[in-house]
Amino acid sequence: MELEKVKSAFRPVVESSKGAFSKVKKFCVKNLNLKNFKLDIKQLKKLNLHKLSIKIVNKKRFAMTVGTISLALILIMYVYFSGIAYAVSINGNELGKVRNKKQVEDLLLQVKEEYKKQYNAEISTGSQITYIKTRASNKELLSSATLEDAMREDVTYTIQSFSISANDSTIAAFKTKEEADKVLEQIKAAYVKEEEKAQYKEITFAEKVEVKQEFNEEDKIMQAEAAASFILKGTNEVKIHKVQEGESIWGISRKYNISMDDLQKANPSIDPSKIKIDQEINLLVPKPLVSVKTTEVAEYKENIPFEEKTELSSSLYKDQSSVKVKGVYGERDVVAEIVKINGIEESRNVISEKIIKEPKTQVVVKGTKELPPKKGTGTFTMPTRGRLSSRFGSRWGSTHEGIDLAAPIGTTVNAADGGVVIWVGTNGSYGKLIKIDHGAGYVSYYGHLSKYFVQKGDKVYKGQKIAAVGNTGRSTGPHLHFEIRKSGKPVNPLNYVK
Numbered sequence: 001m002e003l004e005k006v007k008s009a010f011r012p013v014v015e016s017s018k019g020a021f022s023k024v025k026k027f028c029v030k031n032l033n034l035k036n037f038k039l040d041i042k043q044l045k046k047l048n049l050h051k052l053s054i055k056i057v058n059k060k061r062f063a064m065t066v067g068t069i070s071l072a073l074i075l076i077m078y079v080y081f082s083g084i085a086y087a088v089s090i091n092g093n094e095l096g097k098v099r100n101k102k103q104v105e106d107l108l109l110q111v112k113e114e115y116k117k118q119y120n121a122e123i124s125t126g127s128q129i130t131y132i133k134t135r136a137s138n139k140e141l142l143s144s145a146t147l148e149d150a151m152r153e154d155v156t157y158t159i160q161s162f163s164i165s166a167n168d169s170t171i172a173a174f175k176t177k178e179e180a181d182k183v184l185e186q187i188k189a190a191y192v193k194e195e196e197k198a199q200y201k202e203i204t205f206a207e208k209v210e211v212k213q214e215f216n217e218e219d220k221i222m223q224a225e226a227a228a229s230f231i232l233k234g235t236n237e238v239k240i241h242k243v244q245e246g247e248s249i250w251g252i253s254r255k256y257n258i259s260m261d262d263l264q265k266a267n268p269s270i271d272p273s274k275i276k277i278d279q280e281i282n283l284l285v286p287k288p289l290v291s292v293k294t295t296e297v298a299e300y301k302e303n304i305p306f307e308e309k310t311e312l313s314s315s316l317y318k319d320q321s322s323v324k325v326k327g328v329y330g331e332r333d334v335v336a337e338i339v340k341i342n343g344i345e346e347s348r349n350v351i352s353e354k355i356i357k358e359p360k361t362q363v364v365v366k367g368t369k370e371l372p373p374k375k376g377t378g379t380f381t382m383p384t385r386g387r388l389s390s391r392f393g394s395r396w397g398s399t400h401e402g403i404d405l406a407a408p409i410g411t412t413v414n415a416a417d418g419g420v421v422i423w424v425g426t427n428g429s430y431g432k433l434i435k436i437d438h439g440a441g442y443v444s445y446y447g448h449l450s451k452y453f454v455q456k457g458d459k460v461y462k463g464q465k466i467a468a469v470g471n472t473g474r475s476t477g478p479h480l481h482f483e484i485r486k487s488g489k490p491v492n493p494l495n496y497v498k
């Protein structure tokens with residue numbers, strides 16, 4: 001119908017004008033309420049209007065077309081968008097695919113809420129959850145049960161808590177600030193002797209120690225009871241030695257191959273010279289996470305060492321000396337400020353001192369006399385001071401080959417004449433024995449000794465200290481057995497001594 005109208009109304013226009021096309025178009029749009037149409041311009045030019053072919057798309061047809069296209073587009077978009085998914089990763093480990101992020105976020109929130117109730121504290125996530133846009137079919141998606149498990153197992157939740165930090169690094173965490181503060185007090189108390197508390201001027205930490213509110217993982221949050229010991233030792237390990245009878249701290253040090261310094265660090269309150277049976281010695285050298293610094297003012301008595309003066313004397317040989325006046329320690333009262341780190345003295349600053357008793361100088365006399373020649377002189381002296389307790393010769397049916405001089409153990413034994421030491425050592429019934437060869441066939445024996453002061457091969461002078469009286473070998477009491485042999489045959493020493 002519309003086509004007929006166009007044909008009849010625009011016949012003259014189309015015949016007369018080359019611009020007919022646009023005019024026809026304009027008319028159609030305006031008067032016939034058409035949205036669009038197509039005019040075959042070649043046919044229009046031939047002016048054969050009967051055969052003129054005008055394609056008119058009326059409103060209804062247009063709407064249908066748009067509808068069809070839209071439907072097709074929606075279908076394409078649906079197919080496209082329905083394939084979109086996200087690959088979920090926790091701390092960089094890919095877990096699987098989900099259709100939307102909200103599913104993950106909702107589960108995370110749900111678990112967080114559970115923990116929030118359980119711990120009665122704010123909960124934060126310590127893991128990083130990332131998404132990468134991808135495509136997946138429904139079959140490839142994570143099941144919500146798997147996803148929920150992952151939210152519990154793979155995600156780290158942190159709990160609002162209170163950390164103790166030393167020099168800005170966290171060393172322990174607690175649920176409450178009160179617990180953290182209490183632990184710090186316990187640590188300080190470990191290095192404060194209660195009975196000397198009044199002496200302390202300051203008790204503090206060597207490091208910058210702070211209590212901060214932080215989110216920490218559950219297993220990092222400690223129980224206050226065990227925390228002080230852990231922080232003081234740097235470990236929860238325990239290694240103890242119980243003192244046995246006859247043991248010393250030095251013996252324990254060697255037994256476990258721990259230096260005395262380390263043992264002291266592990267046992268700051270133990271006096272090494274006063275350990276008792278069954279006392280527990282800590283064998284783990286502490287590596288404290290914080291160091292307690294105490295400053296105390298101590299008052300104590302102290303010995304003042306004595307000086308030593310030497311006097312010379314021509315009545316003693318050059319290798320001899322004797323104490324003429326024994327030195328005596330003085331004494332002073334000292335007030336000092338002592339700084340200790342974990343119970344070990346770091347510095348001591350003497351504030352005042354008062355001398356109660358001056359020390360007494362020790363006087364030592366040193367000999368200047370030239371040593372006599374270290375060879376036999378042909379005459380002998382008595383080798384020690386002592387009572388003649390047994391003579392040379394027959395004694396209860398046998399022969400006593402020397403003389404016995406009774407003297408206390410430790411009494412000096414001198415060489416009866418100069419010569420060369422030819423024997424130092426134990427010899428049967430003689431016990432500890434020295435023999436000196438004086439030349440000209442004379443050899444002297446000194447038996448039952450307790451100590452030797454010469455070695456085999458030494459040259460000695462007449463009267464030189466060679467040994468100490470003892471009670472070794474076959475002997476009924478402390479004495480020196482003195483023998484002189486001439487060409488191997490024992491002779492009566494009393495006949496040779498002058």
Ligand SMILES: [Zn+2]
Nearest residue numbers: 402403404481
């Ligand atoms: Zn004898």
